[in-house]
Amino acid sequence: MRVKNVKTEVSPGVTQTLWTFNGTAPGPSLRGTVGDVFDITFVNDGSIEHSIDFHAGALAPDRPMQSIAPGQSLTYRFTATRSGIWLYHCSTMPMSVHIANGMFGAVIIDPPGLAPVDREYVLVQSELYLGAQGGEADADKVVAQAPDLVVFNGIANQYGARPLTAGVGERVRVWVLDAGPNVGSSFHVVGGQFDTVFKEGDYLLRDGGSTGTGGSQVLDLAVAQGGFVGLSFPEPGHYPFVSHVMSDAEKGARGVFLVNP
Ligand SMILES: [Cu+2]
Known part of the structure; x- marks a missing residue:
């Protein structure tokens, strides 16, 4: 390293x-x-x-x-x-x-017994506190916890331009980690519902839970927490994913799943 x-x-x-x-x-x-x-x-x-x-x-x-x-x-x-x-x-x-x-x-x-999936992605959320063009992070903005950009995998909006892909009915797992340094995440897929949520070492929900019908809309992560969600998409289309802390989505913490027939 x-x-x-x-x-x-x-x-x-x-x-x-x-x-x-x-x-x-x-x-x-x-x-x-x-x-x-x-x-x-x-x-x-x-x-x-x-x-x-x-x-x-x-x-x-x-x-x-x-x-x-x-x-x-x-x-x-x-x-x-x-x-x-x-x-x-x-x-x-x-x-x-x-x-x-x-x-x-x-x-x-x-985790032992992790179910097989058709597609698997890793999204790491973090913030950028821009210094001068070509320069380094602005330490005063970091102290003030006032990020310019909130991003998945280091670059604002990159999965808008270059969507993540899946097929209708495929099992999709998305691992999400919040690296911070200061802002938590509320991971959500627009038009999607999670049937499985694993957070900080255990399942909050697995295959719809004890009722078999349970669903989840958000994986909430404090800074340095992580987990994964499991879902499948019901029909073709463009399903945005965001941090549902909406100002952070508007600062770049968003992307798109392109779901093909
Ligand atoms: Cu260092």
């Missing part, structure tokens, strides 16, 4: 120099099952001190989560003992600014 500063178009015509893990924000999504050992080599090729904190592992933070200077590296080994979708992030102070400037990602540890 290598820190790199990368100029990124975060919204059409808007460029920021992000601090990234492996070149993108969010960084790579890692995946495994309970019992897996993750052996990470963390390399700082950035321009200031950085660090990494994997929520997916339980261990003493002292050594693996320490900040390291540019040019240094460390090894970080953790065992995935519990299932869920877990945040990882830089934990160098001010952590808010490091996360706001791109230093976050997801680790998915499948």
Whole structure:
């Protein structure tokens, strides 16, 4: 896992120099099952001190989560003992600014017995606090918790231009993680209903629940929480997905499922 500063178009015509893990924000999504050992080599090729904190592992933070200077590296080994979708992030102070400037990602540890699906997506919500064009996050805006953009997978409105796809009747799973640093999410699919919701390590609803007819309209996530929803689409069309915190949807936390016959 290598820190790199990368100029990124975060919204059409808007460029920021992000601090990234492996070149993108969010960084790579890692995946495994309970019992897996993750052996990470963390390399700082950035321009200031950085660090990494994997929520997916339980261990003493002292050594693996320490900040390291540019040019240094460390090894970080953790065992995935519990299932869920877990945040990882830089934990160098001010952590808010490091996360706001791109230093976050997801680790998915499948719960045992996870049902097969036809389509599976991962959406990581985060905020951008724009600095000068081509520059870095505006720390004053971060402190004020006044984001310019709220985004899925790092870029405002990207799935409006380039929809996620599914077919009528297909089983679709959407993993959602809220990376913050400051704003929670209320994940909703317009025209869709979730028959399954898994949040923070357990099912809130599974196949319609105890009645068999239960449904859910939103997966609510505080900052750093995650889960998944399961649904299928009844007919072809364009089904928008949003954070139902509507001002955040209007700041870019929205996209579209294109459902084909
Ligand atoms: Cu950092």
